[in-house]
Amino acid sequence: MAKKDIREIIGKEFFVFDGGFGSQLQLRGVPAGTNSAEINVDRADLVCAIHTDYIKAGSTCIVTNTFGADKFHITDEKMRVEQITAACNNARKSADEADKDVYVFYDMAPTGKLLKPLGDLDFEDAVDAFKDQVLLARDLVDGFIIETMTDLYEVKAAMLAVKENTDKPLFVSVTFQENGNMLTGASPEQAVALIEGLGADVVAVNCALGPNELEPIIMRMLNTARIPMLVQPNAGLPKFRNGETYYDVGPDEFSDYIKKFVEAGISGFGGCCGTTPDHIRACCEKTKDLKVNFKPAEEVARVCGTTTLVEFRNRVIRCGERLNPTGKKKMKLALQEGRLYDIVDEGLLQVEAGANVLDVNVGVPGIDETAVMVELITNLQEVIDLPLQIDSSNPDTLEHACRIYNGIPLINSVNGKKEVMDAVFPIVKKYGGTVIGLCIDEDGIPPTAPQRFEIAQRIINEAKKYGISHKRIVIDSLVLTASAQQKEVIETAKCVGLVTDNLGCPTALGLSNVSFGLPNRPLINRTFLVMALYAGLKLPILNPLDKELMGAIDAFEVLNYSDVNAEDYISRHMNDVVAKPGAAPAPGAPSESTGSADAELDGKSALFKSIVKGQKHQAVDAVKAMDIEPLAIVSDHLVPALDKVGRDYDKGIIFLPQLMVSAETAKLVFDEIKDKLTSNAGPSKGCIVIATVQNDVHDIGKNIVKVVLQSYGFDVVDLGKDVPPEVVCDAVREHNPIAVGLSALMTTTVVSMEATIKMMKEQGLTTPTFCGGAVVTDDVVKKIGGDYYAADAMESVRICEKLLEENT
Numbered sequence: 119m120a121k122k123d124i125r126e127i128i129g130k131e132f133f134v135f136d137g138g139f140g141s142q143l144q145l146r147g148v149p150a151g152t153n154s155a156e157i158n159v160d161r162a163d164l165v166c167a168i169h170t171d172y173i174k175a176g177s178t179c180i181v182t183n184t185f186g187a188d189k190f191h192i193t194d195e196k197m198r199v200e201q202i203t204a205a206c207n208n209a210r211k212s213a214d215e216a217d218k219d220v221y222v223f224y225d226m227a228p229t230g231k232l233l234k235p236l237g238d239l240d241f242e243d244a245v246d247a248f249k250d251q252v253l254l255a256r257d258l259v260d261g262f263i264i265e266t267m268t269d270l271y272e273v274k275a276a277m278l279a280v281k282e283n284t285d286k287p288l289f290v291s292v293t294f295q296e297n298g299n300m301l302t303g304a305s306p307e308q309a310v311a312l313i314e315g316l317g318a319d320v321v322a323v324n325c326a327l328g329p330n331e332l333e334p335i336i337m338r339m340l341n342t343a344r345i346p347m348l349v350q351p352n353a354g355l356p357k358f359r360n361g362e363t364y365y366d367v368g369p370d371e372f373s374d375y376i377k378k379f380v381e382a383g384i385s386g387f388g389g390c391c392g393t394t395p396d397h398i399r400a401c402c403e404k405t406k407d408l409k410v411n412f413k414p415a416e417e418v419a420r421v422c423g424t425t426t427l428v429e430f431r432n433r434v435i436r437c438g439e440r441l442n443p444t445g446k447k448k449m450k451l452a453l454q455e456g457r458l459y460d461i462v463d464e465g466l467l468q469v470e471a472g473a474n475v476l477d478v479n480v481g482v483p484g485i486d487e488t489a490v491m492v493e494l495i496t497n498l499q500e501v502i503d504l505p506l507q508i509d510s511s512n513p514d515t516l517e518h519a520c521r522i523y524n525g526i527p528l529i530n531s532v533n534g535k536k537e538v539m540d541a542v543f544p545i546v547k548k549y550g551g552t553v554i555g556l557c558i559d560e561d562g563i564p565p566t567a568p569q570r571f572e573i574a575q576r577i578i579n580e581a582k583k584y585g586i587s588h589k590r591i592v593i594d595s596l597v598l599t600a601s602a603q604q605k606e607v608i609e610t611a612k613c614v615g616l617v618t619d620n621l622g623c624p625t626a627l628g629l630s631n632v633s634f635g636l637p638n639r640p641l642i643n644r645t646f647l648v649m650a651l652y653a654g655l656k657l658p659i660l661n662p663l664d665k666e667l668m669g670a671i672d673a674f675e676v677l678n679y680s681d682v683n684a685e686d687y688i689s690r691h692m693n694d695v696v697a698k699p700g701a702a703p704a705p706g707a708p709s710e711s712t713g714s715a716d717a718e719l720d721g722k723s724a725l726f727k728s729i730v731k732g733q734k735h736q737a738v739d740a741v742k743a744m745d746i747e748p749l750a751i752v753s754d755h756l757v758p759a760l761d762k763v764g765r766d767y768d769k770g771i772i773f774l775p776q777l778m779v780s781a782e783t784a785k786l787v788f789d790e791i792k793d794k795l796t797s798n799a800g801p802s803k804g805c806i807v808i809a810t811v812q813n814d815v816h817d818i819g820k821n822i823v824k825v826v827l828q829s830y831g832f833d834v835v836d837l838g839k840d841v842p843p844e845v846v847c848d849a850v851r852e853h854n855p856i857a858v859g860l861s862a863l864m865t866t867t868v869v870s871m872e873a874t875i876k877m878m879k880e881q882g883l884t885t886p887t888f889c890g891g892a893v894v895t896d897d898v899v900k901k902i903g904g905d906y907y908a909a910d911a912m913e914s915v916r917i918c919e920k921l922l923e924e925n926t
C-alpha cells in the first residue's frame with residue numbers, strides 16, 4: 119500500500135496520472151476492438167507492462183484497466199468479478215514494484231446508457247451499476263476516478279455510489295464538446311459546482327478535446343473551483359486516415375500546454391486518447407521545477423438545474439413562488455387529482471416571466487408528499503432547466519427529492535429547532551445543496567430583528583459542525599403580515615440588514631405574506647420588496663407574473679449599480695408604454711414588459727408552442743382540438759415546430775434534453791393523427807421498403823413517410839432506424855419492393871446513405887431508391903447515386919405512384 123495518504127498531498131504535490139491505454143495495447147499486438155477488460159485476465163503481463171511504462175515515465179497515479187467494466191457491458195457476473203479483480207491486482211502489482219509511492223485508482227466510466235428522461239435507465243439502476251464496481255474494488259485500490267462523463271446526472275449517480283460505499287478519495291472527470299458544454303448542456307462552471315457539491319476530492323476534465331481546445335474550459339473551471347483540479351487532454355482532436363483514427367499532438371507540444379496549465383493552477387495532469395508514456399515523461403520534465411499553484415476560488419452559494427447555474431453574487435435572484443398550494447385552490451386540486459402537467463405549465467409560465475429559480479411545494483392533505491414531490495420534480499426537470507427550490511418540512515421528502523434531483527438543489531428549509539437541524543443538515547451535506555435557514559425556533563418567530571439574528575447565528579454555527587459553510591445558508595428573516603403585525607414588518611427588513619452586514623451570507627424572503635388582508639396587495643408587496651432589497655435581500659420569493667414587482671427589481675438593480683450600464687433594464691423595458699399620470703391606459707397598448715421570453719412563439723398555434731416547449735399533454739389536447747387535414751398538421755405545425763427546436767439547438771439556446779423532449783412530444787402528436795391518415799387506404803398497391811440509414815436515429819420524418827405511403831395503399835416494410843446497408847439489401851431480396859426509401863438527417867450520415875446505395879448496386883439489386891431527410895437535396899442524391907429525391911412525404915407518394923405505373 120502507498121505510504122502517504124493521498125488526501126494529505128492533494129493540492130500540495132502534483133499527482134501525475136497515466137495516459138492512453140488502448141493504443142498501448144495495440145502497440146503490444148492486441149487487435150483494436152478486443153474486449154479490453156478480458157485482457158486483465160488473459161494477458162495480465164501486457165496490462166502490467168503498460169502500467170509499469172507509465173510509472174517509469176513519471177506517473178504517480180495509475181488507473182485500473184476497467185473503462186466500462188459495469189454490469190451493462192459485462193453482463194456475466196462471474197466474468198465481471200474476475201476481470202475487475204484482475205484489473206485491480208495488475209495495477210497494484212505494478213504499483214508495488216515501483217521504487218516510489220504510486221497510487222492505484224479504480225477507473226469508472228459511463229454506463230453507455232442514457233438516464234431517464236433522456237433514455238430508459240432509472241437513476242437508482244445507474245447508482246447500482248456503479249455501486250457493484252465500488253464493492254468489488256474498494257479494498258483493492260487507493261482511490262476512485264470517475265471519468266469521461268458526458269452527463270452530470272450520471273456523474274451524480276456514480277458519485278453517490280462511491281460516497282455511500284467507501285470513504286476512499288474520489289476524483290471526478292468530465293468531458294466537453296467543442297462548443298464548451300457537456301453533451302447534455304452543462305457548462306464547465308456547472309460541472310464544478312455539482313462535483314464539488316457532492317463531495318469529490320478533485321475535479322477533473324479529460325478526453326474528447328486536445329489541450330488547445332480544452333484551454334478555455336480549463337481556465338473557466340480553475341476560476342470557479344475550490345478543490346484541486348486534474349487535467350487529462352487527448353493528444354489533439356481525432357483525425358482519420360485510411361479508416362483509422364489518429365492524434366497528432368506530440369509529447370513536446372502537449373507538455374508545453376500542461377506546463378501552462380500547471381502555472382495557471384492545476385494540481386495534477388495525465389493524458390487521454392492518443393497520449394503515450396513519452397507524453398507523460400515530457401510533462402514531468404517540463405514541470406519538474408514548478409510548484410503546485412492551487413488557489414481555491416472565492417466561495418459562493420450555488421444551485422443548478424439541468425443546464426443552468428445560479429450563483430449568489432451581487433444580483434437579485436427571483437424565485438417563483440407559484441408551485442405551492444398554500445392559498446391556491448386550483449393547485450391543491452391539481453395535486454390531489456394527479457394533474458401534475460398543469461403544475462408543470464405553471465412552472466413554464468414563471469420561467470417565461472423571468473424567474474431564476476422555482477420553489478416546489480406539494481404539501482396538501484391526502485397525498486403521499488414524498489411520492490408526489492419526486493414525481494413532480496421528475497416532470498419539471500424534463501422541460502424546465504432552472505434550478506428548483508425543494509420546499510418541504512418533511513426531511514424524508516427533502517431527502518428523496520434531493521436524491522433524484524438533476525443538479526444542486528436549493529433546499530427550503532432548515533430552522534433554529536435542534537431536531538430540524540439534526541435532520542436537514544446531513545441532507546444538505548450529502549447532496550451539496552444550499553439551504554434556506556428560517557429565523558424561527560422552538561419558541562416561534564421572535565418579534566425583534568436582533569432576536570431573529572441570534573437564531574440565524576445559531577443555524578450557521580450548527581451548520582459548521584457538518585462542514586457546511588455560512589455561504590451556503592440563505593437566511594430568511596420571515597415576513598409577517600402588515601395588517602395583523604404591523605410593528606414587526608420593519609423588523610424583518612432590519613434583520614435582512616443585520617445578516618447581510620454581519621454574517622456574510624445571502625438572504626431570502628417570501629414576500630406575499632406581507633400584504634394579506636390589505637387592499638391593492640401588489641402595491642404593498644412592491645414597496646416592501648424595495649425596502650428589503652435596500653437592506654440587502656438577494657432571494658425574493660415572489661410571483662414572477664406580477665410585472666410591476668419584477669420591474670421594481672430591474673429598477674432597483676440600476677439604482678443600486680448592480681445592473682451596470684442598465685443593460686438588462688434597457689433590454690427589458692425599452693418598449694414599455696407608460697401612461698401619462700391621470701390618463702387611462704391606451705386600449706390594446708402593450709403593458710410594461712419584462713422582455714418576451716421568445717418572440718418566435720408569438721402568434722404560433724398552441725400545438726406549435728407545446729411541441730417547442732415539450733408539453734406532451736397539452737400538445738395532444740391541442741391536436742385533438744384541431745379540425746384540419748392531418749397532413750397539414752404535419753407540414754404547418756409539427757415540422758416547423760421541430761425546425762425551430764433544431765435551430766435553437768444549433769444556436770446553443772437549448773440542449774439535447776430539451777431537443778429529445780420536443781421530439782417525443784412530436785411523436786405523440788403524430789401517433790394521434792396517424793390513424794386518420796391510414797383510414798382511407800384501399801387495396802395494396804405493392805411493397806415499399808424504408809429505413810433510416812446506419813448511425814442515424816432520427817426517425818420522425820421516416821415514420822411520417824411510412825404512414826402517408828400506407829394511406830395511399832402501399833404496403834410498407836419499415837426497417838427502423840440506424841439500419842446497416844446489408845439489412846436493407848437483405849430486405850430488398852426478401853420483399854422485392856417497388857422502391858426503397860432512405861432517410862438521413864445528419865451530414866455525417868449521408869455517407870451511410872451512399873454506402874447503402876453502393877452495396878445495393880454491388881449486389882445487383884436494381885430496385886430504385888428515393889431519398890429524403892433534412893440534409894438531403896436533389897444534388898446530394900445525384901452525387902451519391904440515388905434515383906429520386908423526395909422533399910417531403912407527399913413527394914414520396916408521387917414517386918412511388920409513378921414507379922408503380924411504370925411497373926404495370
Ligand code: B12
Pocket residue numbers: 756757760761762763764765767768774777778780781808813814815816817818819820822823859860861862863864865866888889890891892893908909910911913914
Ligand atoms: C428531433 C431531432 C432529434 C431527436 C430524434 C428523435 C427521433 N426519434 O427522430 C433526437 C433528440 C434523438 C436527436 C438526436 C440527435 N440530433 Co437531432 N434533430 C432533431 C430535429 C430537431 C428535428 C428532426 C425531425 O424530426 N424533423 C421533423 C421531420 C418530420 O422532418 P424530416 O425528418 O426532415 O422529414 C421530412 C422530410 O425531410 C422528408 N423525409 C425525411 N426522411 C425521409 C425519407 C424518405 C424516404 C423520404 C421520401 C422523405 C423523407 O419527409 C419528412 C416529412 O415531410 C433536427 C432539426 C431539424 N430541423 O431537422 C435535429 C438535427 C437533425 N439533429 C442534429 C444532431 C446534431 C443530433 C445529435 C448528434 C445531437 C447530439 N449532439 O447528440 C443526435 C444524433 C443522434 C444520432 N446518432 O442520430 C442536427 C444535425 C446536424 C447536421 N446537419 O448534421 C440537427 C439538424 C439539429 C441541429 N441544427 O443541429 N435529434
